[in-house]
Amino acid sequence: MVIAPRGTAVLLDADSSLYNEDLAPTAPAGRTWTTYNYMALWFSMSMEVTTFMLASSLIAGGMNWKQAILTILLGNLIVLIPMVLNAHAGAKYGIPFPVFVRASFGTRGANIPALLRAFVACGWFGIQSWIGGQAISAIINVIWPSTIGNGAVIWFAFGGFWLLNMIVIWFGIESIRHLQSVAAPFLLTMSLGLFFFMVHKAGGLGPILHAPSHFTSTKAFWAFFFLSLTGMVGNWATLSLNIPDFTRYAKSQESQIVGQAFGLPIAMVLYSFIGIACTSASTVIFGEPIWNPIVLLGHFHQPVLAFLALISILIATLNVNISANVVGPSNDFSNVAPRYISFRTGGLITGLLGLAVQPWKLMASHTNYIGWLVSYSGLLGPVAGIMVSDYILLRKTRLDRDALYRHDGIYEYSRGFNPKAVIALIAGVMAALIGVVVPALHPLYDYAWFVGLFVSGGLYMLLMRNEVASTV
Template structure:
């Protein structure tokens, strides 16, 4: 019981692992400094920093392409905006709920996943999240590389005609992303705080170009806003529901690993307000930029151009094209590192905490981002929205639902921080380090949506796959864990170990 005397302490509703407990765990196979709960002194992100993080992540080219892609698929501009707003309001719910544990206990996502899956079983969930993040990392690097390639083409016309230019630009941009990610959380915080205002200017610049160009073509704003939907009769709901699932899936990754960031928040109020102000508002605003500019391209060029890099390349002014491409590169950089490197780097580190650091995990993520071949995922709007986003959303919805059911319904928000990093004696060890019931929940909750992917008559199940899987997991997990009590921490136990830590440190 000596370990329990120095387990954790609480200050104003926030918990941290005691220094004595950190010493005890130092050489434990499931512990390292990157995965350890953040100290209270390390929780320095206020409302602005959390909001700026979301502005930096939301003002990105995939957001723009989501909106423009829905128009290319047949929706009108206002239908596309409603789809995006609704999707982001839905995903904000699990986002806020799963943030709580990160702020309260300072734990990153791979450690949070140990609660439901077990100490070793968490590898399943964290690596599943890491693989998707690596795919996103590659996509963003390809987009940013395309913007850099456009900049080089404007500066040197001979570059534009060189087929190998895009590959050189891709690897340069890739290296920049990996380098900043390697530097850690404070570098990310600095970049997001300064990047947010730049991204606002980029958005206004795109709108200004669209207005000016449409006016020069003898048209006006109403001609853009009155563009009709182009979907075939009877296809609206199929496109709308599939688009909604894709929009939820867009940030469903962060709905899982949001503790990776909320662990740095000063308080629950800061993380809640920062996300509420930063995510839905920014996504809606930049989505409007996407649909407005895409609508303008149909008037100016006679076709919907859904790729903003292609739009930049069509701009006649070299200076405007240069500024636009630089803005796209900044937008991609701010999103990519925060959204697509932190989670897989932590997840990879979780595989062997004593030998793999966060920085090493970031390097491995960069390599995986190339192996995923992002140029194929971005080949068409359908491949991007309905293929990539729609498919992985089916797999992640049940995880979000399971974590919420585990933390709020099953555990009542009570955790034993010390046990999260122990081995076979841990209350979170389950059977050989795995909680088989979590795996069963995941499989059962995915079954119906996956059937919708392979059976034509059940396609509506896949079109709403994230929501169906999410709700099924919330119901299945508490039911299947009903008689599993060994991993629970009672209110009395929590009070005892927390009180003893405080008394020990005063002594």
């Protein structure tokens, strides 16, 4: 069946093994997200603890504030490119990421990148749940000081926050849009409040802005810079793949492009500067850089301030955890068995796997945190390279939407798998991560996302150039 450019045709012959209500193309009535919603999406997802920690880790690693800001800005401008390119398909055809990736990997092969992305998101879900648990634990300590030092409190709080996430999942995607619309301005206000408080305690911006870089050589700086830049890109590597899960609800291409182009870099730089300033201020006040804002707040004996700040951390963490770490993997798990796994069931699977990654170990130090970002970027960069090469460079944004939901269409390849995409993926992942086991090739690991993206994207184009040309 020939489809309309914006994917408004009704699916009449979809295969039940590839289709359910959550994976179906979004109907025109469901296209409710405006430019503001996408800007709010990025502001609300950026203004949370892991962004604060990401920026703070650069200061803790030895950068001054200018070096840190430039690293963050460059990293987010880089990841914005595949983000907007992959988002185009969601807005044009109304399809989520696991359906979109069938075009390159095949109707069954799409489960490979979908599950890669899903398992990474599960790790993020665990990290965010642990942070939310820490915030609840700190709030309990503020209200009942006698609980300070009681190890059971953090585990009780962690379990409670995890359960809260499960409840929000039950109410679906629209609850996320309403939460973001309210949370974004509130979180900005609270973050600026913390910023001004810390600057005041440090004696003004002077001591913060004049803090020097702590690298003893240019070589040491560049080594840390490139590793950190890969971490910055890796921070949103998951969203650069599954962004169609959100742009499928866009009123227009302009809404998602403008909203993202302004929302992502501005929000990240703004909130990162707050994290950088607060960490630099902590060095002035306490003699050491404190990269965890929850730990930082614990150094002040200001119950009202701490309570309000921790509440804002709790809201921010809940918001980004659902938006960034549940929507995508829930759709990905649903794609494996659409008849049996709904969005809600996929969300429950995400929550259980989030516990299995033991997030308390990943958050033990800033080096563990950056290492986590770089490592998984080597898995997701290759997927992004293949997706962009297939949709933008080879297919020129033209898809047969109905064929994405059928086993007898052009995306069936060989029994549902595109072996050329799998070969390109394996090559990219090996090139990106081989430095972990071969010391002489360790520089490739420092650029893991970039290496994987270009190796897989280039090889896929080489392998598929004739095959795709005959189908578009």
